[in-house]
Amino acid sequence: MKRIALVTLVVDDYDEAIRFYTEALGFRLTEDTPRPDGSRWVVVEPGTGGHGAALLLARAKDEAQRARVGDQAGGRVGFFLHTDDFARDHARMTAAGVTFLEEPRHETYGSVAVFQDLCGNRWDLLQPTPTEDSAQ
DSSP, rough: OOOOOOEEEEEEEEHHHIIIIIIIIOOOEEEEEETTTEEEEEEEEESTTTTTTTEEEEEESSHHHHHHHTTTTTTTTTEEOOSSOOOHHHHHHHTTTTTTTTTOOOEEEEEEEEEEEETOOEEEEEEEOTTTTTOO
């Protein structure tokens, strides 16, 4: 079986990003290892047990990378955070200061609202509509 294990997210500051992803979004910090070059290997994941991709939080090292912080998908939604309880997670994230860019909407594919992370990247918080296959 193949799966995407990590996706790199370029950030300004490791500790600020760790706080945002663990406190505001409820992710788990699974690794924070210093590297010989002064960087760190920082991994956060939204769930438990390694289901789905985790984020490698990578501090921008130069101007080209700093220019990408907050705009990794060119202004589009670039990240999709699935939940099994949209109302619970939307309320918790809102209370933690997460900026939602729209009111929740209910589409045929599920309940969704666009939010932005601490750097400005756009995310969907999405509770997919159950399908006949997933109900079994």
